[in-house]
Amino acid sequence: MAAGATTMGAAPGDRGEAAPAPLDRVIPAPASVEPGGSPYRITERTRIRVGDSRAAREAGDYLADVLRPSTGYRLPVTGDGGGGTGKDGGGGDIRLRLVKSPHGGAGGAEGYRLDSGRSGLTITAARPAGLFHGVQTLRQLLPAAVEKDSVQPGPWLVAGGTIEDAPRYGWRGAMLDVSRHFFTVGQVERYIDQLALYKINKLHLHLSDDQGWRIAVDSWPRLTTYGGSTEVGGGPGGFYTKADYRRIVRYAASRHLEVVPEIDMPGHTNAALASYAELNCDGVAPPLYTGTAVGFSSLCVGKEITYDFVDDVVRELAALTPGRYLHIGGDEAHSTPHDDFVTFMKRVQPIVARYGKTVIGWHQLTGADPAKGALAQYWGLDGTGPAEKERVAEAARNGTGLILSPADRAYLDMKYDANTPLGLSWAGHVDVRRSYDWDPDAHLPGVPASAVRGVEAPLWTETLENSGHLEYMAFPRLPGIAELGWSPAATHDWDGYRSRLAAQAPRWDALGMDYYRSPQVPWPAGGGGGGPDVFCAGWGGGGGGATCRVWTSINFCYSHLNI
The missing domain is CATH 3.20.20.80 (Glycosidases)
Incomplete structure (x- = not known):
C-alpha cells in the first residue's frame, strides 16, 4: 500500500495504552507501507543488535544515544546480530542489518526496510546511509517525548507492519x-x-x-x-x-x-x-x-x-x-x-x-x-x-x-507573509503550502x-x-x-501532508x-513555535529600519534586525 493518501490505524499495546503512530505518519512519506500485526515495544530488556558491521554499530550507537536519555533504559549495543525479521523471532530486540539485497525491495545506497512486530524490530539496508535513514524513520514512529533529555514515562511503542523505502532523488x-x-x-x-x-x-x-x-x-x-x-x-x-x-x-x-x-x-x-x-x-x-x-x-x-x-x-x-x-x-x-x-x-x-x-x-x-x-x-x-x-x-x-x-x-529566507519579522520578500511571500505544492520534474x-x-x-x-x-x-x-x-x-498530497506536518x-x-506556527497547518493545541507568540516592538512594516525584537515561547530574543 502506498503511503500519503490514507492514514492507517494500528493496534494498540496490550495494556490499554493509546495506539502508536501509524507507519505512514512520518516525513518524508515512505515509498511503501504495509500495516499489520501487534506493535513493537521498547523495554528495559531491549538490546540493539548490530552484528559485526562497523557501520551498523555506528548507527546503533547513534540510536542508543537518542533513546537512552528519555527511556532511561540501558539499551546495550551488541554485536550479536542474530536472525529474525523483527516480526517473527526477533527476541524483542532492535536489529540493524546490512545485507547486499535487503528483501529485494529497498535498493540503492539510501533505501531501507523496517519490519516491526511484537517480537522485535529490524531495519535492513544495503548501505550505511540506508540504515541511518531507517533509524530516522524509527525516531519519528516513537512518541515525540523520545527526543527529550530527561526520563519520560513512555510507553515506547512502534506500530506493527513493514515499510520499504528509498528516495526519489539522489x-x-x-x-x-x-x-x-x-x-x-x-x-x-x-x-x-x-x-x-x-x-x-x-x-x-x-x-x-x-x-x-x-x-x-x-x-x-x-x-x-x-x-x-x-x-x-x-x-x-x-x-x-x-x-x-x-x-x-x-x-x-x-x-x-x-x-x-x-x-x-x-x-x-x-x-x-x-x-x-x-x-x-x-x-x-x-x-x-x-x-x-x-x-x-x-x-x-x-x-x-x-x-x-x-x-x-x-x-x-x-x-x-x-x-x-x-x-x-x-x-x-x-x-x-x-x-x-x-x-x-x-x-x-x-x-x-x-x-x-x-x-x-x-x-x-x-x-x-x-x-x-x-x-x-x-x-x-x-x-x-x-x-x-x-x-x-x-x-x-x-x-x-x-x-x-x-x-x-524553496528559499527558506523568504517571509511567510507580510507580517513575518525575519527574512526578505524580493521573491514574494512563500507560505508553507507554496513551498510544498510543486513537482520538481514538471x-x-x-x-x-x-x-x-x-x-x-x-x-x-x-x-x-x-x-x-x-x-x-x-x-x-x-x-x-x-x-x-x-x-x-504518488504520495504528494497537501491535505495529508499538513496533517503529518502538524x-x-x-x-x-x-x-x-523554534518554528513558525503557520495558520495553514492544524497544529496541536499548546506547544511552542514562534507564530502566535511573536511580538515586534517598533515594527515598521518593512524597509523602515526599525529595530525589531521578537520573543517566542522558548525565549529566543531576536534583536537588532534592520527590517
Whole structure:
C-alpha cells in the first residue's frame, strides 16, 4: 500500500495504552507501507543488535544515544546480530542489518526496510546511509517525548507492519549561508542534526560573499583575518579554521550528509577584493562591506593573478573536502560583462576538475558553457523570463544536471507573509503550502525529468543571526522540501501532508526548536513555535529600519534586525 493518501490505524499495546503512530505518519512519506500485526515495544530488556558491521554499530550507537536519555533504559549495543525479521523471532530486540539485497525491495545506497512486530524490530539496508535513514524513520514512529533529555514515562511503542523505502532523488540538499552572518561550528552541527531527521543528504555551505570570507586559505591568509572580520550590520564576523571545517565535514558525514562548499565568483567577492588589492582591476582595495546589496563586485577577469588566486583557493578547499562537488557560484555577476563571465568560467571550471571535483554553479552558469558533468542550481522564479528558462532547459537537454531551488518555492529566507519579522520578500511571500505544492520534474518547461538531480532549500542569512532565527525560517518549510526530494510523486498530497506536518510540532518542542506556527497547518493545541507568540516592538512594516525584537515561547530574543 502506498503511503500519503490514507492514514492507517494500528493496534494498540496490550495494556490499554493509546495506539502508536501509524507507519505512514512520518516525513518524508515512505515509498511503501504495509500495516499489520501487534506493535513493537521498547523495554528495559531491549538490546540493539548490530552484528559485526562497523557501520551498523555506528548507527546503533547513534540510536542508543537518542533513546537512552528519555527511556532511561540501558539499551546495550551488541554485536550479536542474530536472525529474525523483527516480526517473527526477533527476541524483542532492535536489529540493524546490512545485507547486499535487503528483501529485494529497498535498493540503492539510501533505501531501507523496517519490519516491526511484537517480537522485535529490524531495519535492513544495503548501505550505511540506508540504515541511518531507517533509524530516522524509527525516531519519528516513537512518541515525540523520545527526543527529550530527561526520563519520560513512555510507553515506547512502534506500530506493527513493514515499510520499504528509498528516495526519489539522489540530491536532497539544504544550503546554509554563513557569509552574511557567521554561524559557529556548534550552530552548524545543530542544523545538521535537524536536517538529518528529514533525510537531507547534502549540506551546501555558502562560504564567501561580499560581507565575509569564512574558510581559512593558507596561501591567502588575509581572506579570513581581514575579509572574515565583519558581517551584515557590522558585527564581528568570524571564520572556520581548517580544523573547524574538517570537524563540520566529519559531523555531517556521521549523519550521512555530504558537505558541498561554495566559493561564489566572479561576483559576490567584495570580501576577497577588500583583502587583496591586486585582485582588483585598478589595484585599489575597496572597503569592507556590511550591507545587503548585490551585484556590485567582480574579480578582475583579465588579470592572471585572478586565476592563481582561484587555483590556490580551490586546491586548498578541495583537499579539505572528501565529497565529490565544489560550487563556484556565478550568480548576480552584474558587474562582470557577459563575455568576461564566459571567459572566467572557461578558465575556472578546469581548475575545479584538476583537483578532482565536479563543478556546480548557480543556473547563470548555463549562460557560459557548463563543463561535462557539471550541475546547475536553478533559483529562478515562476516569473523568470522565458529566454532564461529556455537557456537552462537547453543545457539540461544537452546533459547538464539540474538542482531545483526556485526562490519563490524553496528559499527558506523568504517571509511567510507580510507580517513575518525575519527574512526578505524580493521573491514574494512563500507560505508553507507554496513551498510544498510543486513537482520538481514538471517545474521547468522543456527540461527532461532525467536531468533533475533533486532539490535544495537555501537559507540566506541577511536577517538571521542565531539558531533560533534559522529554525523559525526553516521550520515548517524544510520538511516539505525534504519530502519533495525523497518521497514518490504518488504520495504528494497537501491535505495529508499538513496533517503529518502538524504531528511534528511536539517533536520540535521536545528538541527545543523554534518554528513558525503557520495558520495553514492544524497544529496541536499548546506547544511552542514562534507564530502566535511573536511580538515586534517598533515594527515598521518593512524597509523602515526599525529595530525589531521578537520573543517566542522558548525565549529566543531576536534583536537588532534592520527590517
